[in-house]
Amino acid sequence: MHPLCRFAFALPVALIAASMPVFGEDHQSANPVYSKTGPDAQGYGQNLGYPVGLPLLRQPYMVGNYSHYDSLHPSHLVAKAEKPSPFERASTELQVSYRYKDQTLTVQDYLARNPTTGLLIAKGNSILFEHYQYSRNDEQRFMSESMAKTFVSMLVGVAVAEHKIRTIDDTVETYVPELQHTEIGTTSIRALLHMASGIQYTQSYSKTDDNAKLHELLLSPTGPGPIATVKTFNTRVAEPESVFSYASLDTEVLGLVLTRSTGMSLSEYLQTRVWQPMGAEADARWIVDNTGQEIASCCFNATLRDYARFGLMLAHDGSFNDRQIIPRQWVLDATRPANPGSFLALGKGEHPSGYGYQVWLLSGKRRMFALEGVYGQRIFIDPESGLVLVHTAVRTQAVGSPGEAELHALWNGLIKEYGTSLPM
Known part of the structure; x- marks a missing residue:
């Protein structure tokens, strides 16, 4: 069970948006295409109207929950830009084929075989493909899971x-004095970025692992707050920056460092420094704990096109619409292929x-990387060509789903057919 599924109340189906788009099968242009159904639609609650309610991962509720998660918990607003950055659309919708298990398949085959709620492909500033399944639409905000870590x-x-953070070699306690004299407090920001804090923490997506405990404490309306929650994990098993061990704990601590160093909430900092400068067209929401601190390791909610804008900004090394939003060298450092033999070159x-700064590195002859969240949330990015693929899903398996290998095959087919360099 997902660690967020610890509360057992249900919300009414009426929380689902009342106005839905006209559904059709127009594949001639790259305009949004909507389908009322999808693989195993009845299992995912089609006959119930794709309801919203907890537990999060009860299959008939997954479609509704992953597109209305900000109705289940308190959240902070990340307001849209006054003037959204425009997207162009290809006059003909992209058609791409890929090889998977000795078969040649198309992107339409992929959608017919996998529980994808939304799939958007863009290159440069042009949308090439935008499809939604299970009655989802382009105005809904989709939950990020751990894609939020890269944000x-x-x-x-x-x-x-x-200069709000002096250097990433500073320790956590430099900015969060309440964590002085703890193991996480003596850990560098760099180690947290690399998922290499060395703090004992299990993340197997079971009911009883440390990750379930962390999120139960953070999401409980009577929880002890983020500082006390983080202090719960205080056993060092490795020196910082020596062993990779994927842990949402590390991202939660980065969130505390950011709020203390900037004097702003994560939502406000994202809104003013990234979301509005890149020209987001829709409001986003970030789930918070009972103290108002954002759940940094997950739970950001946004539309597919705004996820695409974020991905395109990273594809352009932090620049979007001729404006440098995130420092170029930081994006390069965060996504640089790991050195062979490094503990970050997972192999x-x-x-x-391997792994960069809270971002996964993809295999290949050139620099490519991905934002990833369990149950199928993905943003794949190829800076050389400017290709970005945004994928939201409701897989019933947190990690290791067969659909993951097929999604990578689709991405590889996309790069093969459309991955030529952008003109200079």
Whole structure:
């Protein structure tokens, strides 16, 4: 069970947006395409109107919950820009094929085979493909899961550039004095960015792992608050910056460092430094704990097109619409391929190329990287071509789903067919 599924009340179906778009199958242009159904639609609650309610991962509620998660918990507003940055649209919708299990498949085959709620592909500033399933639409905000971690790391880069954080080699306790004399307090910001705090923490997505405990404490309306929650994990098992161990704990501490160093909430800092400068077209929401601190490791909610804007900004090394929003060198450092032999060059499983600053590095001959969240949330980015793929989903398996390998195959097919460099 997902660590956020610890509360067992239900919200009415009426919370789902009453006005829905006209659904159709127009594949001639790159305008949004909507479908009322999707793979195993009845299992995902189609006959119930895709209801919203907790537990989060009860399958008939997943579609509704992942597109209305900010109705389930308190959240902070991340306000849209006064003047959204415009998107162009391809006159003909992208058609891409890929190889998977000795078959040649199309992007339409992918959607028919996988519980994807939204899929958007963009290149440069042009949308090439935008499809929604299970009655989802382009005005709904989709929950990020751990894609939010990369948002946090980019804010750290902004805070360094603004001299609010002196250096990422500073320790946590420099900015969060309540964590003095704790193991996490003596850990460097750099180690947190690399998921290398060395603090004992289990994240297997079970009911009883440390990650479940962390999120239960943070999301409980009677929880002890973020400082006391973080102090719960105080056993060092490795020196900082020596062993990679994926831990949402590390991102939560980065969130505390940011709020203390900037004097602003994560939502306000994101809004003023990134969201509005990049020209977001819709409001976003970030879930908060009972003290008003954002859940830094997850729970950011935004539309697909605004996720695409964020991805395109990273594809352009922090620049969007001729404006440098995140420092270019920070984005390069955050997404640089790991050195062979480094503890960050993982070399196995789904991520053979390793890890950067709260961002996954993709295999290949050129620099590519991804924002990832459990249950199928992804943003793939190829800076060389400017290609970005945004994927939201409701997989019933947190990690290791067969759909993950197929999504990577789709991305590889996309790069093969459309991954030529952008003109200079």
